[in-house]
Amino acid sequence: MIITGDDSEYIAFVKARLRDQFLMTDLGPLRYFLGIEVSSTSDGFYISQEKYIQDLLARATLGDERTVETPMELNVKLQPTNGDPLPDPTHYHHLVGSLVYLVVTRPDISYPVHILSQFVSAPSTVHYSHLLRVLRYLRGTITRRLIFSCSSSLQLQCYSDATWASDPSDSRSLFAYCVFLGGSLIAGKTNKQTTVSHSSVEAELRPMALLTAEVTWLRWLLADFGVSITTPTLVLSDSKGAISVARDPVKHELTKNIGVDAFYTRA
Template sequence: MIITSDESDYISFVKARLREQFLMYDLGPLRYFLGIEVSSTSDGFYISQEKYIQDLLARAALSDERTVETPMELNVHPRASDGDPLTDPVRYRHLVGSLVYLAVTRPNVSYPVHILSQFVSAPTSVHYSHLLHVLRYLRGTISHRLFFPHSSSLQLQAYSDATWASDPSDRRSLSAYCVFLCGSLIAWKTKKQTTVSCSSVEAEL
């Protein structure tokens, strides 16, 4: 949304009243906050976490410079029993936790993060290899950003989909959705369903 002069005056008024009650400083236009980068152009706003990803890759200490095209391999359904238990699961938990926060601006990794988060209590070598796959994908797509245009039609659009019995351990399905307002992605989620669906139709309902 483009701020008009009246709105700017009101914002200044609110800032002045807040200063009367609290010790605060006007740091100017938002550029960086809690690992989230915001850049403004004449067309709209871009939100990204490029520096956050760089720091994450540095902490992961990958031994190669490879990149991959997808955040997770197709038709992969990890099990808790896959692979050998990690001798030190702290790194796995730390990296997955960082990915959870990264999904704030990167909806394209929400699915693999959901999958990897299920094994933080007892991760294995196979789970860790899938985690490295996600990191290599992020390395190749580090500049991807969310865009919020200044002007567009005030229209709400929502899309949803579901798998059927995709979890090999309990046969439960996954649901996912994304919501667009004015052409901008504002909400998304991937979640395992609470009950076992008897058909793909039931899973989608």
């Protein structure tokens, strides 16, 4: 059990009551939990998975000490038919599963992990080579951490983007969004859309609607914590067409097929 808060006297009271009812040990301030390392300084909280990455690299047995600058090459379009099938995909499954958990503190690998996880049912030699590239990237960036600053403002700011028809196997679009509380990343997602978008505007507008729902929930959650946000939350996108439709979803009859997302984002 993890007890958090800024009232030390009440925390001591809660722990005393718990000890009266249960057999428990006070392990002190949080340092390590489920592979996630937590450190507290005067600047804020840092979370990382450095030891987890070290263990993962040891299990991967790369066979060399090379590192790379990026987790995936630019403009790579992987398909199920690339390369020869792996005779035993168990190792691929294990490594991809470990990387999925690592995304908790390393959002910089979320895109390649999303791509590679699509081939776990039938991975090939090509998919495995790109998986090793992600591991070599982690080796060179093993000390990177997420920070939750004590001086960060309590204002939400969000970013949304999508690549239209980017998957060559089914023409579905890939989207991503992230949410910052001040300068701290608190939420994010990378996924493939469930249906094919007819235009880049539609592809961009769908994640904007999902992000709007996420922000609505986060504002309610912060209000429950006593953090009242009275100003509008910025949702930033680089699609002029999607922004235009979100502002005025009845401007053109061709937007009827995405009108629900447009109205929801605008509400």
